[in-house]
Each structure stands twice: as structure tokens, then as C-alpha cells.
Amino acid sequence: MQSPSFQLRIVPALQEQPAFCVGDVVRVLSRSPVGHYRVPQYLRGHIGRIDAVLDPSAVDNEEEGYGRNAGSKRHYYRISFPMLDVWPHYAGEPQDNLLIEVFETWLEKV
Amino acid sequence: MEHSSDHAPHAHDHDEIAIAGHAGYYEIMETAVRELLVDRGLFGADEIRHQIEVLDSRTPALGAAVVARAWLDPAFRSRLLANGRAACEELGVTFYDDTQLIVLENTATVHNLIVCTLCSCYPRPLLGLPPDWYKLKPYRARAVIEPRAVLAEFGTVIADDVEIRVSDSTAMVRYLVLPRRPDGTDSYSEQQLAALVTRDSMIGVIPVLLKNGVQAP
Amino acid sequence: MSSVLVSRLPNDIGGDPAGRVEQVDHVLEPWEKRCHALADVLDFHKIINTEEKRRGVEALGSEMIGKLSYYERWIVAFANILFQKGILTPAQLAFKMAEVEKRWTCASPP
Numbered sequence: 038m039q040s041p042s043f044q045l046r047i048v049p050a051l052q053e054q055p056a057f058c059v060g061d062v063v064r065v066l067s068r069s070p071v072g073h074y075r076v077p078q079y080l081r082g083h084i085g086r087i088d089a090v091l092d093p094s095a096v097d098n099e100e101e102g103y104g105r106n107a108g109s110k111r112h113y114y115r116i117s118f119p120m121l122d123v124w125p126h127y128a129g130e131p132q133d134n135l136l137i138e139v140f141e142t143w144l145e146k147v
Numbered sequence: 148m149e150h151s152s153d154h155a156p157h158a159h160d161h162d163e164i165a166i167a168g169h170a171g172y173y174e175i176m177e178t179a180v181r182e183l184l185v186d187r188g189l190f191g192a193d194e195i196r197h198q199i200e201v202l203d204s205r206t207p208a209l210g211a212a213v214v215a216r217a218w219l220d221p222a223f224r225s226r227l228l229a230n231g232r233a234a235c236e237e238l239g240v241t242f243y244d245d246t247q248l249i250v251l252e253n254t255a256t257v258h259n260l261i262v263c264t265l266c267s268c269y270p271r272p273l274l275g276l277p278p279d280w281y282k283l284k285p286y287r288a289r290a291v292i293e294p295r296a297v298l299a300e301f302g303t304v305i306a307d308d309v310e311i312r313v314s315d316s317t318a319m320v321r322y323l324v325l326p327r328r329p330d331g332t333d334s335y336s337e338q339q340l341a342a343l344v345t346r347d348s349m350i351g352v353i354p355v356l357l358k359n360g361v362q363a364p
Numbered sequence: 365m366s367s368v369l370v371s372r373l374p375n376d377i378g379g380d381p382a383g384r385v386e387q388v389d390h391v392l393e394p395w396e397k398r399c400h401a402l403a404d405v406l407d408f409h410k411i412i413n414t415e416e417k418r419r420g421v422e423a424l425g426s427e428m429i430g431k432l433s434y435y436e437r438w439i440v441a442f443a444n445i446l447f448q449k450g451i452l453t454p455a456q457l458a459f460k461m462a463e464v465e466k467r468w469t470c471a472s473p474p
Contacts, residue, residue, distance in 0.1 A: 069371040073419040075317045077264055078372055079291070079379040091247070091320060098318055102419030104449065106410045113318050115249070120313075124379065129295045133311040138318040170468050173436045174395035179460035180442060181402055183452055190405050198401035244407065244414070264378030266418055267434075276400070278389040282434060288382040300385050315378065 053094070055112040055141070061087045062147045063116065065139060073102040076143050084147055085118035088136055097140055111141035201243060205275040209240050210323060211344035213273070215337045217250075218328045228252060231323060235273055242272045245319060251312070252325040253351070258305045260298070260313045260351035261322045262290035268316035270323050274346060281350065291315055301352040324351040331357060374426040375418075396435040403438060412445050420445045 057063055067082040075098050091113040100108030120133040127133070170178075185192045213235055217224040227234035231248030242248070248270055251259040263269065264287045269277040280286050290297050294311050298304070305311055314322050326348040332340060347353045392400070406412040412420075420441030421429065429437060446452040 071370055073415075073422060074373065074376075075265065077315070077317075077378045078376050079264075089249075091318075095319055098415050101413060101415040104413065104416045104445070106413055113320075115320070117312075120311075124292050128293060129311060130307055130309075132308075133294065133313075135291055135313050135315065137315040138320055140318070170395075170465070173432075173439050174393075175461050175464050175468075176443065176457070177395050177399050177402065177435075177439045178464050179457055180439065180446070180452075181398065182464070183456060183460050184411075184446075187451070189411055189451070190409055194405045194408075195398060195401045198404045199397055202397065202400060202404075243404070265373075265375050266421075276392070278387070279434075280385055280387050280389065283386075283388070284377055284380070285382040285385045288377045288380040289385070292379045297385055301387075 052109075052111050052141075055090045055094075055114075057087050057090070057112075057114060057141070057144065057146065059087050059090060063087060063114075063144045064147050065116075066143050066145060070099065073099050075099055076139055077137075079123060080118070080137065080139075083118055083123055085116040085122075087114050088117040089115040091115060091138065097142065099140070109142075113138045113140050114144065116144075202271075202276065205272055207274050207344075207346035207349065208341070209235075209238075210270070210274045210346070210349045211341040212337075213238060213240070213323070214325060214344045214349065215341035217325055218340055219337055224252075224325075227325070240273055244272065246270070246272070247320045248273065248323060249314075249320050250323045250325050251314065251351075253327045253354075255309075255327075257310045257312055258351065259322075259324045260290060260294050260311060261316065261324060262287060262313060263316040264288070264291055265315075265317055268321060270321035273321075273323060274349060278346070298352060301347070303353050324349050326351075326355040329355055329357050373422050374429050375422055392435075399435045399439050402442070406442070411451070412442060416445055417441060 062084060063086070064084045065076060065080045065082060094110045094112045096108040096110055115136055115138050118135045118137075119131075120127045120129055120135055121131055123135055181192075181195060184190060213227065216238065217227050223234065223237075226237070227250050231250040232242050232246075234250075235248060236242065251261075253259055262281075267277055267282040269281065271277075286297065291313050294313050295305060298311075316322055326344065328340070329343065332343070335343075343355050343357065345353065345355070348355045403412075403414070403417060407414050407417075417438065421437045423444070424432070424437060424441060428440070432440065443452070443457055447454055
């Protein structure tokens with residue numbers, strides 16, 4: 038679909054667009070929530086690369102678990118981590134990777 | 148933090164709940180919860196019965212049909228890899244929940260393995276219910292940290308120069324491994340190909356084998 | 365340190381030491397299948413969504429998680445969540461369970 042030839046001024050809503058792109062290097066934050074979380078401990082603080090941006094944005098599952106059937110909507114990202122970076126004594130091969138989906142509020146750009 | 152491994156339930160002999168005194172505490176609880184909620188009009192008893200039929204209709208044969216079609220039809224394969232759920236829906240597999248499907252293709256250089264360390268996320272609309280081992284601690288704890296050792300326990304040896312990609316499912320995406328098509332199947336019909344594809348090959352713990360046990364390279 | 369009990373969920377086991385993968389499976393008992401169907405129907409109606417179920421199972425705590433089977437955990441989690449939401453009370457469930465048990469105990473053998 039071709040963009041119109043005239044200029045359109047469109048302002049996206051806050052957090053409507055993904056904060057990160059495929060290829061971005063990101064760090065998983067190290068916070069320790071009380072209660073429901075979906076980012077395993079083994080990944081906290083680790084650095085990976087965005088493999089895919091999952092569309093459309095969706096409800097924060099950590100909020101969803103508390104039953105409002107609602108919550109902040111942002112993007113989830115499929116992120117790739119080298120196994121050697123995740124596990125200090127990884128016994129497999131250096132090219133092995135771990136991939137996982139993470140909600141946007143758990144990530145910061147490196 | 149260690150906690151005792153969850154156990155697979157012991158087999159019961161009965162099918163009918165009317166057998167005196169054999170219904171367990173949890174079965175009574177399930178029945179009571181269901182009847183109370185139906186009485187309150189939150190849903191109909193028929194909805195539970197219907198969903199049981201839905202569940203019974205979802206088996207690995209559906210996933211196998213998707214894999215076989217992908218092996219035979221390159222355009223379908225491309226669509227499947229671009230949007231797994233939409234491609235499955237083309238073949239009539241409806242997704243009754245809000246999950247997406249990402250299909251991960253195994254190649255000469257990449258082998259995919261699926262796990263849910265936090266619970267038991269699994270592409271149920273496509274494959275049916277997961278096996279107990281997928282939901283128990285040993286697989287969930289070890290697949291992410293020592294995938295090659297776990298694969299070896301299934302009899303699967305992945306070459307040193309092949310990349311293993313372990314996908315830990317945590318959100319709304321579910322995963323299907325698209326296994327490699329075995330050599331020697333050029334003359335196979337779609338049905339014959341589908342018959343080769345096992346549930347475990349779509350989780351990624353074993354490759355697809357010919358019936359005589361020859362492993363795909 | 366006790367805070368580990370709070371900050372690490374009992375289901376967060378990725379990377380933990382564990383034994384051999386025993387390739388066990390079992391055919392679902394009828395009540396287990398009904399329990400799974402119940403979970404799906406509750407999610408369809410957003411009475412208890414799937415993420416709430418996960419959070420409810422986590423909230424059972426390590427001991428129950430270790431000692432109850434998969435669907436046993438689900439049904440107890442559902443009961444707790446229904447109480448929290450004011451849909452059922454513990455007394456209502458208890459009375460109903462007693463009624464169900466009596467109904468079955470008094471049923472004539474097939």
C-alpha cells in the first residue's frame with residue numbers, strides 16, 4: 038500500500054509503537070516482583086538481542102494474572118540469548134541460543 | 148528454590164463416578180464447582196461437554212497434517228513460517244484461545260526445542276494436551292540449561308556444529324517445531340508423510356524417522 | 365534468607381538441578397478432562413482467565429504444588445480465585461461437596 042503523496046501529521050499514542058526493533062541489544066531488568074511474574078530468574082540482568090517484535094501489543098500478563106481482564110498494553114519481544122551468556126558452566130556448544138518472550142517493561146536498551 | 152517434583156497421578160480403575168466411595172476429594176471438588184457455577188448461570192453445562200469434544204478432537208495428527216503440507220507445498224510452508232496460526236486455520240484448525248503460533252523450522256544448521264519452564268504452555272489447539280513429562284520438573288528445569296543432555300535422553304544426538312535453539316514459552320505465543328523431512332520420502336503421499344510425524348518431533352525432542360528407524364541427517 | 369521464598373516463585377525452576385526425564389504420560393481421568401474443559405470455559409467467559417489460573421496455582425505455595433497433581437492444583441486454585449472474587453463462598457463449596465459426595469455414596473452400584 039502506497040503512502041499518500043501529501044504529508045500527514047500522525048502522532049502515535051504513548052507506548053503504542055514498539056520501543057525496540059529487531060536486532061536491538063537489550064538488557065532484562067533485575068527487579069524482584071512480589072507475586073506473579075513471567076520473567077524467569079535465570080534471565081534477570083542478562084543481555085540479548087531482539088529476534089522478533091510480537092504484534093499486536095497485548096496486556097501485561099503480570100497484571101492480567103490479577104483478574105482485571107485488563108491492564109497496560111505494550112509489545113512483547115522474542116529475544117535471543119547465547120547459552121554461554123545465560124549459564125556460567127554451559128556444557129553445550131558455543132553457538133546454542135535460548136529464546137523467550139519478554140514484555141516491554143522488563144527491558145532496556147543497551 | 149527446591150520443591151519436591153510433582154508427580155503424575157496414579158491410575159484409577161473406574162470410569163464411572165457412580166461407583167460408591169471411589170471419587171476422590173478433587174473430583175468431588177471439580178463437580179461441586181462446576182455445578183455451583185452452572186446453577187448461578189455463569190455458563191451452561193453443555194459448554195463443558197462441548198469443550199470436552201473440542202479437546203478430544205485436538206491431537207498430534209493435526210500438527211502432523213500441517214507439517215506434511217509444509218513439506219509438500221513451499222508456498223504453504225512460507226505462510227506457515229510467517230504466521231503459524233493463520234496457516235493452521237487455512238487447514239481448518241481453529242484456535243479457540245488468544246494464542247499465536249510461531250513455527251520453527253529445523254534445518255541442517257539449526258535444531259529447535261520447545262519448553263515452558265514456568266508452567267506448561269503448549270500449542271494445545273493444534274497438538275492436543277501435552278505429555279506429563281513435558282509438565283514435570285526434570286524437563287522444564289533442564290531443557291533450558293542442558294538441552295543436548297536432555298535430547299540425548301530421548302536418543303537424539305545433535306551434531307556439534309548444529310545450533311540448538313531452545314524456546315521458553317512464557318506469554319501468548321506457542322511454538323511448533325517443523326521437523327526435517329526424512330530422506331527417502333520423495334514418493335510418499337501427504338498422508339504417508341503425516342503418518343511419520345510424531346508429537347515428540349513437533350516438540351523437538353526427536354527427529355522424524357522412517358518407519359525402519361533411519362534417522363534424518 | 366526468607367526473602368527468597370517471596371521473590372522466587374515455586375514454579376520458576378528453569379536451570380535448577382533435576383533428575384532424568386522419565387517419559388511418563390497418562391490418559392486423563394474423566395474428572396481431569398472436565399477440569400481442563402472447565403478452565404477453558406472459565407477463560408472464554410473471562411471468569412478466570414488463563415493467567416489468573418497460573419497465578420492462582422503459584423499462590424498455592426511450594427508444599428501444595430509439590431504434593432498435588434497437575435489438575436488437583438488447578439481445581440484448588442479455581443476454588444480460591446472464586447472465593448476471592450466473591451463468586452462462591454467456602455461454605456457454599458463445602459456444602460455442595462458434601463452433597464455431591466453423599467449423592468455418589470448413595471448411588472446404587474452399576
